[in-house]
Amino acid sequence: MKNDINKIENEVVHTVAQENSYNTVEVDYLKQEIQDYGFVVIGPPRIGKSLLLNAVTGADLENKASIDSVTQDVTAVRRDASFYDEKTKTTYKRAVVFYDTPGIEHWGKFEDQIEFFAADKIIISYMICLAPGCFAESAKLLQLAKILSEQHVYVQLIITDMYRGNRQQFTAVLDAFKDIALKCLWNKKSEEIDLKERDVKITFDKGMIISVNSMEFEHEAFDIVKEQKNIQEMIEIMFTSIDKNKIAGLFTAIMNNRNFFKKAWHKVQGIVTEVMPFVSKVVDQIMYTGLRIFKNFVDDLIEQK
Ligand SMILES: Nc1nc2c(ncn2[C@@H]2O[C@H](COP(=O)(O)OP(=O)(O)OP(=O)(O)O)[C@@H](O)[C@H]2O)c(=O)[nH]1
Ligand SMILES: [Mg+2]
16 A cells, blocks of 8 residues: 555656656655644743643643743644554554744734744644633734635634633633634534533634633632643544545645745646646545544543543
8 A cells, every 4th residue: 555655646746746847856855744744833922832732742841820931932742653554564654743832922923933834844733822811913813814724724723721811801712713713714513612611612614613721720719620621622623624625735735835836836726636636546545544643643642641
């Protein structure tokens, strides 16, 4: 099966390469890049981005309750995944890489941060985080979500530290996310909202809205303790949402993201449609590989708990 994948991959990338006269170094780069699936966590400072990644991956990223920003640089958390294929007796390797980012304080420079990721990484999903009572420029977030969903990047709108602040502050974040989702995440697929419990799960074709509590929450004054919430659910939704279209989108995103592809984006789009019979074969194979990896990954995470 691996040979088949290589053969088909070769056909696709060479067809694309020939049409665009890209050299083999670039083509090899493209093939290599399909190995990693990136997830980027972004949002304002001090809202629990690092804590969320710790909860998802079991990593130990620095986080603390302070006024000053804690995460100063982009930090990658890499989780290798592999699966053994009985038929070919081959182990396939892929990696999932989560990028923790410094909180966005200057929304004017926001584009620079996004540009960093558009440059040379294969990003399959953005995890856009807001917590009750935090400050963010919703127009910028909307703009980002639009670009991402056009490029088939899966958009997760996450209400972090869900028990923080008062009910109005929680609802304000939810409303901001709903507005973004309605404008760019296409059809709603399911909705579960319990405002009293602040429990929100809404899924769309191109993303989701979910509220999470990454670590036990204590409110001393009211003697309230809340358990970790919706982390497992979030992981399951995000991995089961990586469907055929998204992997096909990954191809286009890879091409779109690279500078040399960038300049001929409309051309590339046409070519992708032309080579679609090949692409869809590759997509089937990658899906086969990808889904097992994601399943292993989810199983591992569930086991770790
Ligand atoms: N109980 C609870 N506390 C949280 C949660 N999320 C954030 N906090 C609190 O907020 C603090 C900051 O969390 P971080 O993960 O460092 O926040 P950040 O968004 O990464 O912050 P910067 O890196 O400075 O941008 C944590 O140390 C917790 O005290 C949550 O889900 N539950
Ligand atoms: Mg942080």
